[in-house]
Amino acid sequence: MSESRFFASCARGLEYLLADELIAAGAKATAATAGVNVRGTLRDAQHALLWSRVASRVLWPIAEFDCADEAALYAGALDTDWTLHLYANQTFAVDAHVSGEGIRHGGFAALRLKDAIVDRYRQERGERPDVDTESPDVRFNLVVRKGRAIVSIDLGGALHRRGWRGEQGAAPLKEPLAAAVLLRGRWPQVHGEGGGLFDPMCGSGTLLIEGALMAADVAPGLRRYGDMLPTAWPGFDVGAWRALCGEAEQRAETGLAALKPVFHGRDIDAAAIRNARANALSAGVSDLIDFQVADVRDGFQPPQANGLVVCNPPYDVRLATGSDLYQALGDALKRTVPAWSASLLCGDTALARATGLRGRKLYTLYNGALECALLACDRIAPESKDGAGAEASTLNEGAQMVANRLRKTLKQSKAWRERDGISCWRAYDADIPEYAAAIDAYTDADSGERWLHVQEYAAPADIPEALARRRLGDLLAAARDVFELPRERVVLKTRRIGKGGSKYGQLDQRGERLVVREGQARVLVNLFDYLDTGLFLDHRPLRMRLNAEARKLRFLNLFCYTGVATLQAALGDATATTSIDLSATYLGWLADNLRENGIGGPSHQLVQADVMEWLRRERGQYDLVFCDPPTFSNSKRAQDFDVQREHVELLRLAMTRLAVGGTLYFSNNARRFKLDAEAVAEFAVVEDITVATIPPDYARDPRIHRAWRLRAR
Secondary structure, three states: OOOEEEEEEOOOOOHHHHHHHHHHOOOEEEEEOOEEEEEEOHHHHHHHHHHOOOOOEEEEEEEEEEOOOHHHHHHHHHOOOHHHOOOOOOEEEEEEEEOOOOOOOHHHHHHHHHHHHHHHHHHHHOOOOEEOOOOOOEEEEEEEEOOEEEEEEEOOOOOOOOOOOOOOOOOOOOHHHHHHHHHHOOHHHHHHOOOEEEEOOOOOOHHHHHHHHHHOOOOOOOOOOOOOOOOOOOOOOHHHHHHHHHHHHHHHHHHHHHOOOOEEEEEOOHHHHHHHHHHHHHHOOHHHEEEEEOOHHHOOOOOOOOEEEEEOOOOOHHHOOOHHHHHHHHHHHHHHOOOOEEEEEEOOHHHHHHOOOOOOEEEEEEEOOEEEEEEEEOOOOOEOOOOOEOOOOOOOHHHHHHHHHHHHHHHHHHHHHHHHOOOEEEEEEOOOOOOOEEEEEEEOOOOOOEEEEEEEEOOOOOOOHHHHHHHHHHHHHHHHHHHOOOHHHEEEEEEOOOHHHOOOOEOOOOOOOEEEEEOOEEEEEOOOOEOOOOOOHHHHHHHHHHHHHOOOOEEEEEOOOOOHHHHHHHHOOOOEEEEEEOOHHHHHHHHHHHHHOOOOOOOEEEEEOOHHHHHHHOOOOEEEEEEOOOOEEOOOOOOOEEHHHHHHHHHHHHHHOEEEEEEEEEEEOOOOOOOOHHHHOOOEEEEEOHHHHOOHHHOOOOOOOEEEEEEEO
16 A cells, blocks of 8 residues: 555644654654644554544545635646545535635635535536535545645544543543643553552543543544444545454453553542543443542542542633642642652643642643643652652752743743744853853653753853852752753753864763654754754754745755754655765764654765865755855865855855755854855855844844855846
8 A cells, every 4th residue: 555645633732642653553754733744554544543542633635736816726626536535426525724815714715625526526427416514424624825725535523532422521621632641641651560540630531531441452433433434435445444443342352351440530529420430331441440529638548559640620711710729739649649640731830830749841732722731740749868758949049040030031932932833942041141051951752851951151260160160050950940850851061162172072972862853853862972962953943944945846955964954854845855964973863863754765865075075076956955064174084174264165166056046045153254245246146044044042142143045146
């Protein structure tokens, strides 16, 4: 069965969980906004229908065309043979989502697509299918974005339905969000270690029922469709679906038979407990969950030594909850299950902090339109050295000053980080001059753990060593306190000029790498062995620009380093990429980055060479070129390079490789660099785009790099 691209949608905040879920199932997936782009077979898409716990819909594309306006939408749709996707006696519906200037109303776009389908069908067969918006045989999904229209088959409808829910409370929690709470709390691992699951405010039982079915390996879509097919689309592989369902039935039977009663639910509302018991009975797990009417303040005496507490405390405006309930929840958990872990879906960051629990991570999720904060704790009451529950750390005046600055930055940056899905960013850069260091935050894409990469700037000679050491200790204490991290997840390095002026020597040989996210890309970083991590955070906007412009273009990356720009171009659907660097280490790192994202083959070339010499020999043409040279290089395998001295010749050579209408982006981090505009103007039209390429987290240091766009005269 051939591979194709399809899209699995999800609620915002669940993209990385969904990508990991699909990758574990064997597909190639990269996170996007409110969903995941997937490369796989139709069987992979049908497997996601049956087994995905966090997806909202699975969309299989059948047509794509240019769509500048409604006339282009109708023409492109009319050019599609809809008889391949719909029988004349079937009904259909269209869901449409549009953005941009050409078409502004989704309902109008859906109507024009419907007209084109009906008109084309009449041309082909002299008859037409009917529209049924409530229960269609085939549901089409239309997305119009950036002048392109994509029409897909909605293979299974709304996937949050599990087939067991009956009564629900005032603030229902959808099952995909419940699954996310469980997965962020590492429930499969906790259950595998013999742990229990406890919800002190269980409502209609969604978290506990989802947790039981997850532990029993019951496919979330097994009861959704009953004996019916998810869709009547003619292209649906019925045989593969029946086989998937048969396998899922066997796994469910085995898993439920082996499942132990380690599930405990409490709620102060007796009606909610009645609903929860009815839902558990419908789901087939009523004998495994102990539901009781109780106040959260009563705590819980667990029969299991370890386990996970999950909870969705009330926070909707309609429920008018104050922080006192959250404080009571935290106090009760610390008193009765201090050694358990927790995953609590709170109304916001302030309510999460009101619990008094110290989390390893605070995630932003959405319950419908409501933005929530998911607090994940490895241990509800962390142990101190003497074995007692640790109290919150106390900071001296200097450390408190740094902590206040970090908290202010976290608050001010929250909106753009969440909007752009930023998981790696600069949190501090000598904002207080006496505390001279840069602090970069990295989030592990697989575990969700946050790490801090701290680069201390060498103190001036007139600063006593003891004072510099004390200030560094204060800064590290503040960072650990604000980000709530243990010492082992704070990596410290010192920026000092080394032998021969080099700043980039190897510092360690641990060889440990994390996978982090940048847009759709999974990027390997090494926080330990080198001064730089393999990901220049200040170039994030420029890389995303390359991603947006690379579609169907030939991309060339000069001085490619670890190749994250190449990775972004490849994920932006560049037809081919070529990456040049003299370092075998960097090229190997790039190869690993490409493999991590399922990218490979002869269209992606890695070349170990001196860039200047390679450009003099090369005769190929490229549509998009990125050139980000080092300030200088004194490698033994090539001639000495100095960007100030060599940049005119470098750009002249690079421009000869640029195809007609192509674009070259040139950037460097040399603080004293001055572009020889007069010399470059002889062969290129130059535009300084530096301001547009400085990300918000580097706004305090706009000299971090300079960037230009060059086009041929």
